[in-house]
Amino acid sequence: MTQSVVVQVGQCGNQVGCRFWDLALREHASVNKKGIYDDALSSFFRNVDTRAVGHKVYGSTYREEIVENLRKAAEHCDCLQCFFVIHSMGGGTGSGLGTFVLNVLEDEFPEVCRIVTSVYPSAEDDVITSPYNSVLAMRELTEHAHCVLPIENQSLVDIINKIKHMSHSGKLGAEIKQSSTIISGQGGVKGQEKPFDAMNNIVANMLLNLTSSARFEGSLNMDLNEITMNLVPFPKLHYLVSSLTPLYTLADVNVPTRRLDQMFSDAFSKDHQLIHADPKHNLYLACALIVRGDVQVSDLRRNIERLKPSLPFVSWNQEGWKTGLCSVPPVGHSHSLLALANNTCVKPTFIELKDRFMKLYKKKAHLHHYLHVDGMEQSCFTEAVSSLSSLIEEYNQVDATKGLLMTDAQRLSIAV
Template sequence: MTQSVVIQVGQCGNQVGCRFWDLALREHAHVNTKGIYDEALGSFFRNVDPRSEEGSGAPRSRIAGLRARAVLVDMEEGVLNEILQGPLRQLFSTTQLISDVSGSGNNWAVGHHTYGSAYREQIVEQIRKAAEHCDCLQTFFVLHSMGGGTGSGLGTCVLKLLEEEFPEVCRLVTAVYPSAEDDVITSPYNSVLAMRELTEHADCVLPIENQSLVDIVSKIQHMAHTGKPSCVIKKDCTIISGQGGVSKTEKPFDAMNNIVANLLLNITSSARFEGSLNMDLNEITMNLVPFPRLHYLVSSLTPLYTLADVSVPTRRLDQMFTDAFSKEHQLMKADPRHSLYLACALMLRGDVQMSDLRRNIERLRPMLSFVPWNEEGWKASLCAVPPVGHTHSLLALANNTCVKTSFMQLRDRFIKLYRKKAHLHHYVSVEGMETSGFSEALHSLSALIDEYSQLDSTRSSRTHQTPRLNIAI
């Protein structure tokens, strides 16, 4: 069994990470009713003697013998202190947490250059320790946001460190992008500067947009308040429950963070549980990234009520596949159906048969445009263990040119600030940061958009003959 290490950077990265740990424990407890440490748990947790490690004086609990394979980094103490006092505190030793007191001031340069230099050795040491506890380290998951200073700056600095220290280990990044109405005025600077690093140093990036998360949560809440008996959210609902990884008090972003955590649960399901058609994490990059720079995957989750534990009648399985390709279920403000697919992965969980998969791919194929040289570019996995309380779920990962629309909007917001030289002095006054860094980041993003645009231009030459179905295994 392979193992993965999760690196959480910044406030958003740590809050999302702790929602993941909490929900992962719930899934494993549901399957592993005897509470025995097994290979499934070993993928993201290691077994320890609670009496031999720090915190042995704390009351024993269901997680007393487990440590998360994680490194938690934030240049403000707030969230990490909450974690150390929260319900999941026994999952982490204090050495796994790296923090400062002043934060990055929403400045990419401070996070990347100032804190990146100051904490480099400490971060590398903790990552090495986490790696040494793995028998077969397969993937680093980096969780961070793009709009702030620590997540975008230090998060991308950590990404470069991983490439330098562990070049053979896959680097999979979950990056939360700010909305156009973000209250951090410098978020376009931070995001575009971070984009250059993600394009150059990540193996695969799952971009998540805040606005999409807001829209999905609103839709779920609307479902729950229709007054219909079939749409009542359970008391232990994972979408709104504050009984999560950070504290027992409900936080404003808990529901949004939970959606991202569910994305991580689904993408790692084959690594944690058995299935008739498991997908190795390395296969995501191998099958979905034909060009090294074009590694941004649009993700969608369905059914939406799975996220909320909403008790609604079981919908037809075919509808779940249809929803996965609708713009309402995407975790970016994008519509992949009207753009070009480079490749697509369908990660199914629960009571789904190969015949269901084949039937729906055949049904959906005529509606979707693939690049001419990869019209059979489907990858699929079937994991036997469904989300807790449900029969099935689907995560779709699409390498699709629709991402360029979001990137173009981000570039426009960046240029609007950059033309006025607004707030530029806050960045160039940081040691290691030069004005040229802005023009280079803008050029990198524009080049990325151009590469997607060039692929889009091939749509006109696409042949409309339906090829033989071929599901990658």
């Protein structure tokens, strides 16, 4: 049995991790009626309590303790497949210690895949130094992660507001249930509602779909390390756009089950993305579809062929699709779909982040808070923004091939 370790760092990472744990328990309880802690459940969840903040100071101070906790968690795995790191980019603990743990994982377990879920701050973030934290963290993610799933706070807010609006307008057929995990923490095993639970539930549901093949059987199971193998053709271009459908389940809202083909169309709609981006007007390097429930391989193939003409892929990877089928659907639903797209549309997010960074850095605003820390020098900031600029330029180079792709299409039409 393949297994993975979830590493939660910082307030955001721990809150998302707790929601992931709660909803996973609900999911496994719906399948395992005997309530036994079975193999499917034990493939995850050994929480690492780092009890530290910051990359330079506390990371170094508690390195041995962090390594020991990670090794203990890894020793409980029969076949360690990957590490999940869940953290935020804007805060000090998530960005600093989170990326420090990522470096430790590379040093101690170099052969094990490192998948990171990173929550990016909105432009109205209440942490004034979040552009510094985020750009410093971006360098570490680019250099040391195998795969990053960027999540934008504002996208989560928009999704929640949209669901509430649809509910109040009657478009969902009924009001959202009081026990819904989509709007409160009451849908989990226990505990009172906490701030951001509604947003964290969206991320947790994405992770449930992502890990479904590792927890349940299926006719076409996808190993987690296959995501990196199939979706990352260039090492640094490993930032994937995630979209989820449905965004809620029948356990949360009383709605008719949507048609299967509509589910595939929704997965490529901007309304279902966990990051503000426009994939259809940019280039796909590769795409993965992770499907759960009563879905056949023929359904997958039919919908891929139906959608392909509208999705601009790079010319050298027109067949860059990876698919997975898990037989167990989400609680209260017949099927679900998580789409992961390696697409150049993430570039505007990075450009905006760089612009916000430069507005502060040009004035050297708040820089003294960092420079008084041992090991933090101004070169750390220049190197970090240089790394981000290089990443943006790599995406520019891929985007530049879009014209070549159009020329090939025009040549084909002339030949025909």
